Amino acid sequence: MSRVGIVGIGHTVFGRRSDATVQELAFEAYRAALKDGDLDPDVIEATVIGSVPEYHKQRSLAGVIQEYLNLNPKPTWLTEVACASGSAAIRTAWLSIKAGVHDVVAVIGCQKMTELETAEILALMGRVGDVQWESGFGTTFPGYYAMFARRHMHEFGTTNEHLAQVAVKNHHYGARNTKALFQKEITTAKALASDPVAAPLTVYDCCANADGAACVILAGERAARKLGAGREVWLDGNGCATASMSVLRRPELTGLPSAREAAAQAYKMAGISAGDVKVAEVHDCFTIAEIMAYEDLGFCGKGEGGAFVAEKQSYIGGATPVNVDGGLKAKGHPVGATGVSMACEMVRQLRGEAGEARQVPDADVGLTHNVGGIGQYCFVNVFKKD
């Protein structure tokens, strides 16, 4: 079956972007992707926008962006699956190319989260879970991951230090990424001493909301070879799975069943196993989420995630370098942009263009793991370089 390649990537600075509207952010990423791939806008046949609508004042974002990109009357549509919306956009673009409907599609993940007032954010935060049976008790997003963390600690001896070490690693690499929100290192002691959010999670266990956009341009195999001119990277595995919205219906609370299922699909489709992955981007919305991701993706055994980071196996030079762009933790998490940002980093790594400070040597197989909500959705993509 014909492959799908990525022929251009673009990425804005992530952070508080009170200088720009959301369509202006999308444009920055789009323009950068065209420039990166040396592409003419005429080759773009459609766009797919990954974004979460409730953060924006602007309704029906895809149409506004399409106009601002000057791409009318070409088609566009929006995908929404919470924090995995960007990967859903990649998947639908990939599907449309696989189906033979389109040949070259621009995927833009974008989010402007700082438009909301604190009161609006607190109200939104109160409705992240099942609003019928859980939200009425005062649940929060960190609260759910905190309950995963507590259970993981209970069953496997994972510690607060393990959690802090994930934050330390991701800040270490964020300090070397000019597009990251937090470009400074932190210490384990500082992370451990930060204020509680939802015990056992503290401020440094949580990623930060941000504004930003990222763009990848996907093309069918023939077009990708022509347009990519040797720099194309292949999206050879695309896994997608779900788990119950409510934690009340999860079989266990030490991992995400959707991640394990999506990974199995992606590995099979790409014809690889976990051991073949040379570099990975995983969804570290909270530090415990990265530890569970190591296990769900098979980078280490169940319950060994804490030791995996403690032994620096997820640093460059370790068994599987993870989030060497800073991850959500240091890069910031503009929710709709995150999945596309991960794909951008993977293309950079596989091309060998990540820069001396963060380039993983001999990276020829990469993986992204993008989670929506508390694992209701998970997308795992496998990228390869010829």
Place this chain on the structure above:
Amino acid sequence: MFEWFGKVNFCPHTKVDGFAAHLRAGRLMGSTCTACGHLSFPPRADCPACLQGEFAFTEMSGRGTLMTFTTIDAAPAGFEKEAPFNLGVVDLEEGGRLLAGFGDTIAPDGITIDMPVQVVPRLCEESPDIKVHYTLEKPGTTWVKTGPESGEST
């Protein structure tokens, strides 16, 4: 009536709205599919096993085991004055799970994973509106039940 359920309610209308009236009368109800007998907690109108849409409420014992818990410091809207507060997830004896806060019979520093708990229906006395919920308590904690005897009832 489902608007009674929860300290904050986002979801006043549901096919299982009788749950809140039962809870006000001191009964914690799951649902049993009348076609295949599948028991669900939280209750649901539509059977996940056989997809049929007829159900009967079934009283739960409220006995369970604490699977995990957290302390919410950064509270969502409507809970700012209560923070910090503890939330736990409980595996119920008959099957199913629930999420709830802890009541006075369990000290915050006495909460441990795998501890047995009793789920107790509660009326918010301080609220002028009817508000019902449930709390996690020490096993053996008793409360007043009113209305019909326990058992299947819609």
